[in-house]
Structure formats: C-alpha cells, structure tokens
Amino acid sequence: MLARVANNLFWMGRYIERSEHLARFLNVNYFSSLDAPDELSQSRQFVLRSVMYMSANEIIDSDITLKEESVLFNVGLNLEEHYSIVSTFINAHENARSSRDLISTELFECINKINHNLKRYPIEKFVKSGLYEFTSMVTQSSSEVRSKIKSTLLHDEVYAVIMLGVNLERAIQVSRIINSKLSDVAASKEINGNETDGNYQWSTLLKCVSTYDMMRRFYKKAPARKNTLEFIILNEECPRSIKSCLSQIYKYICIISKNREVSTDSAAFLIGKMKAEFEYKLITDIDDNLEDFISNLIDQLILIAEKLEDNYFNISDAITSSFIEEEKEEV
C-alpha cells in the first residue's frame, strides 16, 4: 500500500470516529442538562463551555457569555470551523476520495451519501429544532460507515490501517471526554460542595461513550466515580474502554508491522508497552491521581500517532504535516 494512501486511510478512520464522538458529546450533554438535578449542570453557560472545551479544545473565559445558537452552529455545521462536526466529516470524505481505488464502492457510496446529507442539512433547522435529529444522524451514520468497513473490505493491511485510525481516535476521544467530565465534576464540586450528586455527571460520561446501559448491567449499581472510571478505562470487554482500544490498536499494528524489526522508539514498541502496562492496572492504582493519569495518557496516544506517521506514512508531504500540526494544537 502506498504510504500516502495509508496516511489518508488512517485519517479517514480517525475523522469518522471523531465526528461520532463530537456528535454524541453534544447530544448527550445538551439534552441531559435540560433536566439536570443541580443548578450548575442545568445552566446553559456551563453546558456550552463544556461543549466548546470538548469540540474546539477551548477554555472560554468566565466573563464571556456564550450565545447558544452560535455555539451550536460552530460546533455542528460551521464549514469554516475546522472542529465542527461537518468539517470533520468532510475531512473523512476527502481522505476516502483520495483512496477510493482501494476501498469498496459500497463504503465510498456510504461515506459520500452521508457527506451530502450533512452538507445539505439546513442551518436554521439545526439550531432551532434539529439538534437531536442531526447529532443522532451523525452517530448512526458513523456506525453505518464502520459496518461497511468491516463487512465490505478485505481484512488486510488496508483494513488494519483504517482500524488503527478508528481505535486510536476512539482512545483519544474517550480520554478527552473523561478529561472534560473530570473538570465538570470539579467545577460542580466547587459550587455545590461535596454534597453534590456526582452520579449525574458520571451517568452523562457513560452516555457520552454509549456504555451506560452495559455499565449498569455489569455492576448492577448506580454509576459513581470509581466504578464508572474502572469501566471505561480498564474493562477489556467494554468496546469503548481505553484498555479495549489499546488491545485493538496492538492487534492492527501487528498486522502492519509483521515483517519489521521493532525498534524501541517505534510506534509498534510503544503500543506494545502501553498495552502491557494496562494489562495489570487496577483502578486503585490511578484513582488518586486521575487528572495526571489522563493527561499523560492523551500525550502517549498523540505520540503513538506521530510515530505511526514517521514509521509508515512519511512521504514528507504538505498535507500530512498540516494534519500533524492540527493534532498538536488540539490537545
């Protein structure tokens, strides 16, 4: 496979996954806040800040009042904001287009149709009444794309590169969602004191990564800090946990690097090492210093992405380097 095309497919996987997380985060946070138990969680400004932090990685000064319609527009449909859901999907589409000789007609048609639908979505409708419809459409669409990836492609290197992108992005987005919820919980505590019903933020966190129902089934308990974090960081059976993402990433890097010697500063080595560390990690090991753990985790994942580009996708091309810069800015 051409290095340039591998890079495009890797980013196609990443952007598809990213659009789903952005859409679900917006959907869950917005709608669950409407009848949230405490005043802060119900406050528009609080929710909009949280959304901006997640999508644009921007911390908004406390003296600025955000306008709901413009935040929703920017995060959802603004073609001029690189972080908007529609821009993210357009990037996925562009990457698919430049490698369409390698992917199936079914997969390309699926991505192409979604791209048309998102671009056509009326802005008026979105900010007034279409928020739920639009965000649900995006999350459903990305599952549709993943199912085409899984069921219509040859499970070879091409597939491995795409899935590497999907799983790496998933690990990054889940880490960022945890990060953002940790800061929401902290803010909520500052105002409401320890009495606050933390349960609400943890439930939202689980819903943001669509694992709420399964977590309830697994623990048979209401979500609290410890069980929630244990579930989405360390539960191997939960397909969106960090641990599960790492196993997947490891599986796919093995397919790609099969004939290569693994040097200690390569992506393959780093992935193997992280996976091994997660193998025997307990929630009690990280619970005390969770903020640091998560921010370190994000750094490591970004480093893996950079090393992958170095090891496999490097053709020193302008488009690739702009992607790397964007990534560095974001986290």
Add this chain to the structure above:
Amino acid sequence: MKKNTTLPLFSAYELDSRFYDELFKKNNELREVYKTLYNLFGSYSVSEFDRLNKQAKDSFFNLGITFQVYGEKEVKEQIFPFDLFPRIINNKEWTKLEKGVLQRSKALNLFLWDLYHDQKIIKQGIVPEDLIKSSANFLPEMVGLNPSGGIYNHISGTDLIKHSDGEYYVLEDNIRCPSGVSYVVGNRNAVKHALFGVFNQYNAHTVVDYGARLLETMESVKPKGVDAPVCVIITPGVYNSAYYEHSFLAKQMGVVLVEGRDLFVDNGFVYMRTIHGPEKVDVIYRRVDDLFIDPLVFRKDSLLGVPGLFSVYKKGNVTLVNAPGTGVADDKAVYTYMPEIIKYYLDEEPILNNVHTYHCSRKNELSYVLDNIDKLVIKPVDESGGYGISIGNRLTKEEIEIVKKTIKAEPRKYIAQPIMSLSTHPTYIDEDESFDPRHVDLRTFTLLGKDTDFVLKGGLTRVALKKGNLVVNSSQGGGSKDTWVLKK
C-alpha cells in the same frame, strides 16, 4: 414537423428532415430496433418518468460520479448530464465499426513507429514533411526509441458521427489520453437499474470487461526481463476533473492509483513509496499529459510528474501507456491523411469514412474556405475539447470577417470541413417534459497490446443538450447516453 402522438413523453418530439433521426424514419415510421423501447417509454406518465430520471441522477451523485465546479464561495459537485434513452447499434453496423476503428488504431500505431524511426512515409511523399515538422506534438526525445511490444497508442478513442446519409464518419482519433470509458460503465448501470425489464428483449453486449482487457493490454507490453509486472495508473490527483475515471479504472483492474509524488527513480528503475518501503513499478498507465510526466526532460515546472521517469523509459525499464509523443498523430491535420496512411501501412482500403477536409495551408483550398465559410466548420488543428470551433452557418457577417482574419493570420493552424449533420436521438428535456431529438456522436475505445487487441463493444454516446447544437463535448455542456451493441 411535429410528431403525431398521444404518448405523453413524446408530445414535443419534433423531427427535422435535414438530419438522420435514430428513432424515426423520414416517413415518420418508427425504426424497428427501437419499437420495444419506444413502447416502454411511451407507457410512462411524465411523473413516473421524472421519478426514474431523478433516481438515476441521484445514483450518480451518491456514487460520486461527479465533477467539481468552482464557484465564488463554494465548490459545487455536479454530475455529468445523463439521458436515460439508450442508443442502440445493431450488430451489422457494429461489426463494420469495430473493424474500422481497429484498422485506424493499427494504422496510427505503424504511422507513429515510422515517424519516430525512418519516416518512410514522408520520404515517399505520402504525407508532407511540413505536417510533422511544424507540429508541436512531435517529441524529438522519442526519435529512435522502441517502445515495448512496438505499441504507441495502447488506448485509442475514436469519435464518430452518423451523417444525414445514414453512414458513420470518423471525426477525430484521440490517442493521447482518451477519457470517458468510466461513464460507459456508469451509464450502463444506471440504465440497468431504471429499465431492467427491457434487457430481456434486447441482447446487448456487456461493457464491464474493459478493466480486465486493459490490464491484459498493459501486462502484454511489460519491460523485458519482467515476469509478473506491477502495473499502476498515475493521476494528477483528486482535483483533476477525470479523477473519478482514474480511480474507477484502478479499482476495475485492482492496480494501485499513484500520484507523481508517490513515485521516484533510483538507479534506472521506477519505484513507488509504500508503507513497507520502495516497490518497483513496471507499467504505468499515465493520465498525465506528455509534457508533465518528467520535469527533467519536459516542463520543468511540472509537479505532477516524476523526475527521471523518461530516462528509465528510454532504457526500457518501464513502459508508459500511451507512449509519449502520440499527439503528433491525432492532430486534426494528420486526420485528413488517414485514408492514405491506412493504405500505405496496411495495404487496405479504409473501412470507415473520413470527412472531407480543406487545408488552409494549401493556397487553392484556402481560397475556397475563405469564400465558403458559411458552409463550413472551421477547426483549429491542435485544440481539443471543442474549443475554438466556428460553425459557419451560425456566424453573423461580422463574425465571418473575424474568422477570415484569424485564418489568414496563420493558415497552417486551421482546417475546414463541410458542416456534418450529426444524427439526432431522443433525449429527455426537463423544461418540455418530453423527449426531443438532440444531436449525438459516438466515442469507441480500442486497445492495442503486444499481439492482442480489443474494441469495447459499446461506447460513449455524447449528446448536445442545447437544441440545434452540434458540439457534444462535456466541457461545452454535453451529456451522455448508454450505448447498446446488440449481439444479433
């Protein structure tokens, strides 16, 4: 003459006796071969047909068979206009066409070999030396070079029309980078989905085998010493208007679609950059123009090509499909010598008609042209895509004077031909909610390899959507139709 019909979709069908209509005979009688199709279309209400038509267009849009239009604010995606009424070519007609286009392609190939070697045809005075000397498309770098398998024009696109006498005439041979074959397959799929019922009653040849035959052709001209050749297609990139076709062909053949930046030359061979390092490339189907393939030899500002590629080609370590320098033979001035060229190399009479051509470079012909511009089509010799064409009977007096001036300034640059009457074919016109005759032509696709040849049984019927318009090129607002070649 308005057709007498109660069928809603043909309510505005108006025959023009000056042209050969492919659906109706002069006496208003339906042509036999179209009866079933006509009855099928006739049974639709306007709204039913609109729905089918929209579905077909949506399928092109969803599949991304589109091109980009760059507006002031945004980039718009558009499909190439497509018409659901297929063009039918009966078996007898096709057999002659197929032999004829193959004959031309073979003659052109021998002509190219001769031009880049001994130039016997010039020495013997069959074609004038001036014709080649003054051609911008003659590449001195190709002189004396022996392309693998002796093939220059592996892929030829021949443009034909059906004149008012009911005969096919060749208008143009395209042997640089003829495009459009992906639409042949795309159009067929769209028609199959919309009109599946009638395929039982028409036994049409398939068109899906083109990719396989193209790959065979490419493999047949592999460099010496290569066992299993690695074939690739090189594209200028996703922003090229034919990018869909490039990716389509790569997918059909299962070969890699590369850009110039994916390839590099090392020690006399071409390699592509893969995730596992360099991999040698043996045959390149290039969809990049001659002058852009290698900045070291041709245009230095080219970012689309591969530095050093031509030196590898010269050594015979890579095959380029088509060979560089083929443009010298599909020049409109060379076209006029095609009957002589065919006779000279193949010792055969030309199977297909050539349109009579006046050379403005010849004094007596020039004066005829200048006196009869209103009866002629004036074409620049070296433009493609329908640019720079003047159709005499459409010009005002002032415009005729301007054309005369332009020709007099550089007579070598122009040829003139009688205005050919392109046949008309039923084409759905949205505004009229009815089919109406529109002018069509036909592009066929011929492959030449080492000891192998193939003509795609079908082709691209291009249609001029504007009433009365004779220029069918997509860059001039033309659309296309599915083309059925019948098995018997």
